[in-house]
Amino acid sequence: MTTDARSPAPRAAVTLADVARAAGVSLATASFVLSGRGNLRSSGSEATKAKVRAAAEELGYVPNRHAQAMRTGRGGGIVLTLGALDDPWAVHLTTQVRHDARPHDFSTLVLADESWFQYLQGASADAALLTSIDFVENGPDLVRRLASTTQSGLVAFSAHMEPEDFDVVRSTPVPAIGHAYAALRARHQRVHLLAPDLPDRPGGVLAHPRTQAFLAAAREHGDGPAEALVKVGPAGKRSTHLTGLDWLAGPHRPEAVICFTGYQAVAMQLAAERMGIRMPEDLELIAIGDVPAETEYFGPVSYYGVDDVFARLSGILIDRALDREDRPGALHTFDWQYFPGTTTRDHEAAS
Structure with missing residues (x-):
């Protein structure tokens, strides 16, 4: 049956x-x-x-986003090309953009690698933040090619480009690294840089502008060999924490460290607390890049960064997404400043 x-x-x-x-x-x-x-x-x-x-x-x-984009020229979303997902700076920016985009019915998409050119060639977006232009081969030319072929409102994060058919956010930490080195060198015989390994970038981390700025500052003070002052470890919060534990327990424990990024400073702060090393008495840290307060465990980290950077970047992107009709590119200059925290001895004087 x-x-x-x-x-x-x-x-x-x-x-x-x-x-x-x-x-x-x-x-x-x-x-x-x-x-x-x-x-x-x-x-x-x-x-x-x-x-x-x-x-x-x-x-x-x-x-149907594809049909919508074909009909209106709008993709309904904002693309952030951040290169990494575990950096607190990237997480905080994503959170800010998502919050600001919702009232306008924009979705938020994060690219966790540097293939932004390939992705945006075949995708529609209302705005896109490109953050690794200065570090990829022919980065500026790729931005110009995208601007000539896509409807996306492009915002280029670059220390060298000028606005054309896209906005440019100009922000460079190079002077800040020199200031950080001078401040720590006034109190210590040796200042180190903690940097993540960057095997996929041409020349690796030693060729990165941040490292080059540190090396220049060390040589200016007559310290060297400058390359020996650079401590390179695997990227990522956990890997940096383990690197910090080994470094602080070793025979050449640092007393003053400039951290390549904010997340590295937080990882080192945690390692020092675990080792019983007092900050700032026994170890001083300065981060290059904003350190979101919610990522800190034992008091604010001293850092060089841009005031209100996340809200400012988000505002530029939302504005670009909402108004792209025959709009020329604009230049947005973000100046860096020092924010003293509990990881440096100047905290009490600045309070």
Whole structure:
């Protein structure tokens, strides 16, 4: 005996017209609200927008982003090319952009490698932050090629480029590293740089502008061999912590360290606490790059960075995503300044 068991007919995909009918609005209004243009007057009142979004959620409407991009030139999202996911700076920026993008119906996408050119060639985005331009081969040329072929509102993070059909955020830590070296050298005979291994970059970490700035400062003070003052360890918070433990337990324990990034400073701070090494009495640390407060375990880390950097970057990206019609590129200069914390001896004097 057999049973004629037939599979149920597949459920038809919910369309934008279905959402418009359920919300009691026109198809055009529903399109404006759900296409990333909900901030425009054409999309109606806040009550209308809420009805459209509620109807879309109840019906399970999923917009076809590819078709939407082809029709409107908008991809509905902001792309952040950050290169790493475990850096607190990258995490904090992503959190800020996601928070600021939601009211405008923009999604947030993070690229955790440096293949931004290949990705953006075949993708639509409303804005994209490119952070590794100065460190990849032909980086500026790749940005120009993207700008000539894509609808994306590009924001280039570069110390060397000028704005063209894209915005440029200019921010360089090179002077800050020189200032950090001089401040620590005034109190210590030797100042070290803790840097992550960068095997995929041309020339490795020793060729990186931050390392080059440190080496220049060491030579200016007559310290050397300068390369011997650079402590290179595996990248990542846990690996840096283990490197710090070995370094602090060894026969040549450092007394003054400039950390390549904020996450390295936090990892070293944790290692020092675990080893019972007092900070700043026995060890002073200065981070190059902002250290989000929520990543700190034992008091604020002293660092050089940009004031309100995450909100400022996010604002530039949101603004670029919202207004890309015949808009020339703009230059945004981010100056670095010193923020003393509990990892340096100047903390009390600055308080």
